[in-house]
Amino acid sequence: MTVLSSIFAASDDVRDVDLSKVHNLSGPVAVEGAEPGDCLVVDILDVVPFEKMPWGYTGIFELENGGGLFAREFKSRACKAIWDIHGIYASSRHIPGVRFAGVSHPGLIGTAPSAELLATWNKREGALIEAHANAVPPVAFAPNPTGAHVGQDLPDDVREKIGKEGARTIPGREHGGNCDIKNLSRGSRCYFPVFVKGANLSVGDLHFSQGDGEAGIITFKTSIIKGGVEKFALKQPIFVPSPIDPLYSQxxxxxxxxxxxxxxxxxxxxxxxxxxxxxxxxxxxxxxxxxxxxxxxxxxxxxxxxxxxxxxxxxxxxxxxxxxxxxxxxxxxxxxxxxxxxxxxxxxxxxxxxxxxxxxxxxxxxxxxxxxxxxxxxxxx
Amino acid sequence: MTVLSSIFAASDDVRDVDLSKVHNLSGPVAVEGAEPGDCLVVDILDVVPFEKMPWGYTGIFELENGGGLFAREFKSRACKAIWDIHGIYASSRHIPGVRFAGVSHPGLIGTAPSAELLATWNKREGALIEAHANAVPPVAFAPNPTGAHVGQDLPDDVREKIGKEGARTIPGREHGGNCDIKNLSRGSRCYFPVFVKGANLSVGDLHFSQGDGEAGIITFKTSIIKGGVEKFALKQPIFVPSPIDPLYSQxxxxxxxxxxxxxxxxxxxxxxxxxxxxxxxxxxxxxxxxxxxxxxxxxxxxxxxxxxxxxxxxxxxxxxxxxxxxxxxxxxxxxxxxxxxxxxxxxxxxxxxxxxxxxxxxxxxxxxxxxxxxxxxxxxx
Amino acid sequence: MTVLSSIFAASDDVRDVDLSKVHNLSGPVAVEGAEPGDCLVVDILDVVPFEKMPWGYTGIFELENGGGLFAREFKSRACKAIWDIHGIYASSRHIPGVRFAGVSHPGLIGTAPSAELLATWNKREGALIEAHANAVPPVAFAPNPTGAHVGQDLPDDVREKIGKEGARTIPGREHGGNCDIKNLSRGSRCYFPVFVKGANLSVGDLHFSQGDGEAGIITFKTSIIKGGVEKFALKQPIFVPSPIDPLYSQxxxxxxxxxxxxxxxxxxxxxxxxxxxxxxxxxxxxxxxxxxxxxxxxxxxxxxxxxxxxxxxxxxxxxxxxxxxxxxxxxxxxxxxxxxxxxxxxxxxxxxxxxxxxxxxxxxxxxxxxxxxxxxxxxxx
Amino acid sequence: MTVLSSIFAASDDVRDVDLSKVHNLSGPVAVEGAEPGDCLVVDILDVVPFEKMPWGYTGIFELENGGGLFAREFKSRACKAIWDIHGIYASSRHIPGVRFAGVSHPGLIGTAPSAELLATWNKREGALIEAHANAVPPVAFAPNPTGAHVGQDLPDDVREKIGKEGARTIPGREHGGNCDIKNLSRGSRCYFPVFVKGANLSVGDLHFSQGDGEAGIITFKTSIIKGGVEKFALKQPIFVPSPIDPLYSQxxxxxxxxxxxxxxxxxxxxxxxxxxxxxxxxxxxxxxxxxxxxxxxxxxxxxxxxxxxxxxxxxxxxxxxxxxxxxxxxxxxxxxxxxxxxxxxxxxxxxxxxxxxxxxxxxxxxxxxxxxxxxxxxxxx
Structure with a gap:
């Protein structure tokens, strides 16, 4: 776990991080044969940093620029630590005396919602935003075309529709999404509910540890269990953690x-x-x-x-x-x-x-x- | 962890459980030399069920008689399972097909609060009760002489004062208390803040697993680290889990x-x-x-x-x-x-x-x- | 593992240890329904030291009085360490600075051999003894009435026969026996081949850790898998270790x-x-x-x-x-x-x-x- | 552990494996500042298969062509299984129903021997060979120019001398070498005795699991502890295993x-x-x-x-x-x-x-x- 994690670009001055670039996704990938009600089985076979970029960041946001759980306790003068990745280990010039084995995992992985599920999300989150209209930082994020990165080849009207209706990918939801679960790591097997034909799996926000390598390569394979949503009572994904998660017994x-x-x-x-x-x-x-x-x-x-x-x-x-x-x-x-x-x-x-x-x-x-x-x-x- | 646990007497009809008897405590035990600001180190050496009572219970309370986190979801028709303890394992006639190694631990262990700390508790919990005056089940429990079990040899006026001012032992607090942490198990070493001369350690609510053996024997030894509250910034106990906590990797x-x-x-x-x-x-x-x-x-x-x-x-x-x-x-x-x-x-x-x-x-x-x-x-x- | 372990009585002078008393056994216990060719399943539910004797020994034998793997390296001036047992832990006044959680187990547990199997043992071990006639310490131990502790109620001629033909219990053999496997610990499930009607299970040489508590209580339960020797190709016992074996990752x-x-x-x-x-x-x-x-x-x-x-x-x-x-x-x-x-x-x-x-x-x-x-x-x- | 492992080229007919090509080494690498008597600390940071060759082999040798521990039991009709590597996992078309996480490690890693140590090796192994002159397979391998792969730039007389005197790299020895210890895996820290100036570390015989990927990439870093041989009584390397070795508790x-x-x-x-x-x-x-x-x-x-x-x-x-x-x-x-x-x-x-x-x-x-x-x-x- 870490609730504390957030990530930003490697600029020298951390005040101006563009939150819309906090995580990059790949996808959606359609899986042949997947139908709504099926269960998509995803084996996360490996997650590795880019060979030429063996580093990552952990950061604290400004209260007015994203904040975080401890935004008030830390009065959030934005701050970061750079982690150097040495094989399976990370260490930081900014936090000496520490070295740990990474639990590399995708911060975000999930299937696409159906139109109905998307409507449910927008409605319930909209109600929360309304109830906390002037919260700083905001309690949730409504659909917003600004900073919505979608497929380049789409017709303009489709891109516009996505920007206006598509849920922002900050929180995790019933489809998985940005759950930031460290034990959903390389070697895990995950079972996702399928809401649309093809499942449309997206993945991104790769972490070396919960701190973020942000960029890297994930390898997975998929299979389908027909009718798995009913068979396993899936309201949200379930998973089996990896046998190689780091073991520190004390x-x-x-x-x-x-x-x-x-x-x-x-x-x-x-x-x-x-x-x-x-x-x-x-x-x-x-x-x-x-x-x-x-x-x-x-x-x-x-x-x-x-x-x-x-x-x-x-x-x-x-x-x-x-x-x-x-x-x-x-x-x-x-x-x-x-x-x-x-x-x-x-x-x-x-x-x-x-x-x-x-x-x-x-x-x-x-x-x-x-x-x-x-x-x-x-x-x- | 289990948030779900609760326990009651082995009567056939579970409607009439007396909540005031939910957990029995032993103590307080004074540790010579302990002063406010010290850290009391407690080695939990073993926790074993009574040899002649190798069983325990897990239960669901009625909404009107204690309830629980899922009181509404389960509409709480009170219900229980009996666990038979076979050496390190528990199994239940009521939940066939399951056998697990216990993580035996005291549900409740803690030092005594100072008068100031007790006053803080009563004040902040009182404010919560006031804010939810008619909640069923109640959100917290104010001091109450009914069902307060205190030392038999005390003068009447002292007993009365304790009943009126003493905090009920249901929740965990800064001193430890009823935290129900399963990994605070036999073999753990715990570090408690000391608030009064002698530390006055109490312990009870022994669980075989998180489900409850309720009665059993705990063996521990204590030592003192002078000034430990300051040395370790103790706001609440810290601990080192046992090397024999059950290991189920999958x-x-x-x-x-x-x-x-x-x-x-x-x-x-x-x-x-x-x-x-x-x-x-x-x-x-x-x-x-x-x-x-x-x-x-x-x-x-x-x-x-x-x-x-x-x-x-x-x-x-x-x-x-x-x-x-x-x-x-x-x-x-x-x-x-x-x-x-x-x-x-x-x-x-x-x-x-x-x-x-x-x-x-x-x-x-x-x-x-x-x-x-x-x-x-x-x-x- | 430990190849080094041996144990002797708590006398002040360790030169005169009577090796014939090195381990005490309980049994044989007949299990109703067990037939040759079956598999006897034994759940080792718990192994605990005597409540009033919470200590054990580890020792080094004299070369001429039992020796051990390192008898020559250590020129074996007999030597011992006393271990005090505190709940799940052992520590020793003779080896300060060390405390470990015990892996309590029977050093010896096994079914009885058939007459044919016993004859095989005596023959093959006899050949080894012959080939190393004057070895010090001896390479093996032939049947020997001296120090053979058998049931008190047996007729004299039976007792005599046992002393003359019964295999000494020092080594482990196909039936299990004195294998001193530390991971055959409390919580393990073991599968023994059955050679005689009733299986005739014996158990003893209880260790708190591989060092020896020697005396204590073991609790187990048994069941039978008909024809298990053939089903599982049992030449020797197999087992599943306990989930509570101590975990020290570093x-x-x-x-x-x-x-x-x-x-x-x-x-x-x-x-x-x-x-x-x-x-x-x-x-x-x-x-x-x-x-x-x-x-x-x-x-x-x-x-x-x-x-x-x-x-x-x-x-x-x-x-x-x-x-x-x-x-x-x-x-x-x-x-x-x-x-x-x-x-x-x-x-x-x-x-x-x-x-x-x-x-x-x-x-x-x-x-x-x-x-x-x-x-x-x-x-x- | 596996004593059983051996590896050969991916030819269809496994009878003609050239044993001299069983493992490839990289090195020696000199470490600046290392002197005899020092301890060379090697962090094995990662071991990964070649990206374009995600497979390995496990094989059984012919009795007359290398054999193995079970050469006689299996009468060694040479035989192999191919393992496909999927991220952290291996599975085999030849052994269906099995998938395991690799414990990737160098089968061979070690410092160079001094002239004296090399002489000791050749002498003691020569004595063993002499004592078992006609053993099939041979009990050990004397220095032999045939198949000795050494640096290409060396003068001919040096190459010839190495071929005649250099120890073959099949067994592990005091410097480490081909110990095939699976837990000396990526993430381990190892401490090697240094016998010559520069330590001259060689590494190779990379295994994905104990079965062999044979070819891959190892990343390590080194440091030196002056006088470490004496400080730690090093007769042979010691090491600390990796926190990410696969954990299968049952x-x-x-x-x-x-x-x-x-x-x-x-x-x-x-x-x-x-x-x-x-x-x-x-x-x-x-x-x-x-x-x-x-x-x-x-x-x-x-x-x-x-x-x-x-x-x-x-x-x-x-x-x-x-x-x-x-x-x-x-x-x-x-x-x-x-x-x-x-x-x-x-x-x-x-x-x-x-x-x-x-x-x-x-x-x-x-x-x-x-x-x-x-x-x-x-x-x-």
């Missing part, structure tokens, strides 16, 4: 409950999203205890400014921890959602991805040098 | 998003609890495809009634699947909570716990005989 | 080939036993690099003696490493036995059983204090 | 002891190689029970011939099982080598690599169609 687990104790302390009613956020913020706080702040080698004119610099850096280490959770093979479990009012969610960090021991010790945590991550350089930092 | 994974498509179809905004529910309901629907309905050997007077009987039985198989998810070592991951508006949550069922192959097949699913689970016998069913 | 692996480079340097022809020994001796040499020698707090009269003392202690640390390999969940794989003349065998040590980091580091290995293990105190050491 | 385990009960019944003295062979032959016998014989669609002239044909086919199914063990991620453990006279070795087959259930069942084993494997077609079969 984990350090953080808990969270549905009380926003990292924020205003409010009690929520069995809210697993709030509980997830606390678990992640607990993990980030822990990792900050295990990181040494780097003082920038910039001479400034006053003591006051140096203090401010230090404080800002503290924020940086926090952002590095956040970026790490976005990219590494951490796991978040829904522990309990029955004991009112507190849902309990856990987040497990594999200790084997660190060069050094990060386990709790009598003497406290060994400070790791997490270096300095790349941030916007608008004259202040 | 899993069948179900997805869910934050749309209530099993209910009224409403779109929620990044709500992981709703997404969890859809994943669980998808799994239950799948398991129902893999179960054969049992026709009761009861002669009734009319055709109409027989049809009704069949329909009711279909509900029974559904309840068996629900009970199974409550007890078996299934895992629910928070897949993604960043792609607005849909959180994506997965639920993974280990296929190795079934006697028969439950994987999706061209020919559909092999029907397992799930038998008949125990329900109330009030003259109708 | 391992440090040592290699060995069939050259006795720790001894006289001789080249053997594809000999996996020699290769195993080199891998184990490589692991022991590594662990010695990670251990600090303890200087005994004994005042002696001359410098010369002190030097000798140090050298002897070095030997002690080596014996501690040897004892550790005997008890911990290490794994030895047959890597290759095709590339003449060198078989290649590996031995993997789970790093997670150590308190400290034992991985290879630029700065060399951190020295662990392995303390002092218990040895005979005959005036010299 | 296994069916076969046992073997050091009695040749599949042959002449002789008792060996604690011989793990003999025990390994029995375990493998037990597994093969079991798999034959799970395979359906294919009757060739060839019309022959007499009944007698048809019977012979059937018998020969039975042999074929046995060879398919043998080839499968050579290629799939099976594991062989040294269970016990202390209980004289029987070493106990186990061989575990992951059940998840089969399309169908191969577990022991009351009703016997479901017959899988293992088809027909490719054999020589010299007029007889």
């Amino acid at each position: 984990k350090l687990v953080f808990e969270g409950i549905s009380v926003d104790y990292h924020g205003d302390g409010k009690q929520y009613n069995m809210d697993a999203t709030v509980a997830y956020k606390q678990a992640a913020l607990n993990a980030i706080a822990y990792l900050m205890k295990a990181s040494r702040l780097v003082v920038l080698a910039i001479v400034r004119k006053s003591i006051r400014f140096c203090l401010e610099l230090t404080i800002k850096h503290m924020r940086l280490a926090r952002e590095q921890a956040y970026l790490l959770l976005s990219a590494a093979p951490v796991e978040s479990h829904v522990g309990a959602v029955v004991d009112s009012p507190n849902a309990c969610v856990t987040l497990a960090i594999p200790t084997g991805i660190f060069d050094h021991d990060i386990m709790p010790k009598e003497e406290g945590l060994k400070k790791l040098d997490f270096g300095q991550c790349a941030i916007r350089s608008d004259g202040v930092l | 899993k069948l994974v179900f997805e869910g998003i934050s749309v209530d498509y099993h209910g009224d179809g409403k779109q929620y905004n990044m709500d992981a609890t709703v997404a969890y529910k859809q994943a669980a309901l998808n799994a239950i629907a799948y398991l129902m495809k893999a179960s054969r309905l049992v026709v009761l050997a009861i002669v009734r007077k009319s055709i109409r009634f027989c049809l009704e009987l069949t329909i009711k039985h279909m509900r029974l198989a559904r309840e068996q699947a629900y009970l199974l998810l409550s007890a078996a070592p299934v895992e629910s991951h928070v897949g993604a909570v960043v792609d607005s508006p849909n959180a994506c949550v997965t639920l993974a069922i280990p296929t190795g716990i079934f006697d028969h192959d439950i994987m999706p097949k061209e020919e559909g699913l092999k029907k397992l005989d799930f038998g008949q689970c125990a329900i109330r016998s009030d003259g109708v069913l | 391992k440090l692996v040592f290699e060995g080939i069939s050259v006795d480079y720790h001894g006289d340097g001789k080249q053997y022809n594809m000999d996996a036993t020699v290769a195993y020994k080199q891998a184990a001796l490589n692991a022991i040499a590594y662990l010695m690099k990670a251990s600090r020698l303890v200087v005994l707090a004994i005042v002696r009269k001359s410098i010369r003696f002190c030097l000798e003392l140090t050298i002897k202690h070095m030997r002690l640390a080596r014996e501690q490493a040897y004892l550790l390999l005997s008890a911990a969940p290490v794994e030895s794989h047959v890597g290759a036995v095709v590339d003449s003349p060198n078989a290649c065998v590996t031995l993997a040590i789970p790093t997670g059983i150590f308190d400290h980091d034992i991985m290879p580091k630029e700065e060399g290995l951190k020295k662990l204090d392995f303390g002092q293990c218990a040895i005979r105190s005959d005036g010299v050491l | 296994k069916l385990v076969f046992e073997g002891i050091s009695v040749d009960y599949h042959g002449d019944g002789k008792q060996y003295n604690m011989d793990a190689t003999v025990a390994y062979k029995q375990a493998a032959l037990n597994a093969i016998a079991y798999l034959m029970k799970a395979s359906r014989l294919v009757v060739l669609a060839i019309v022959r002239k007499s009944i007698r011939f048809c019977l012979e044909l059937t018998i020969k086919h039975m042999r074929l199914a046995r060879e398919q099982a043998y080839l499968l063990l050579s290629a799939a991620p099976v594991e062989s453990h040294v269970g016990a080598v202390v209980d004289s006279p029987n070493a106990c070795v186990t061989l575990a087959i992951p059940t998840g690599i089969f399309d169908h259930d191969i577990m022991p069942k009351e009703e016997g084993l479901k017959k899988l169609d293992f088809g027909q494997c490719a054999i020589r077609s010299d007029g007889v079969l």
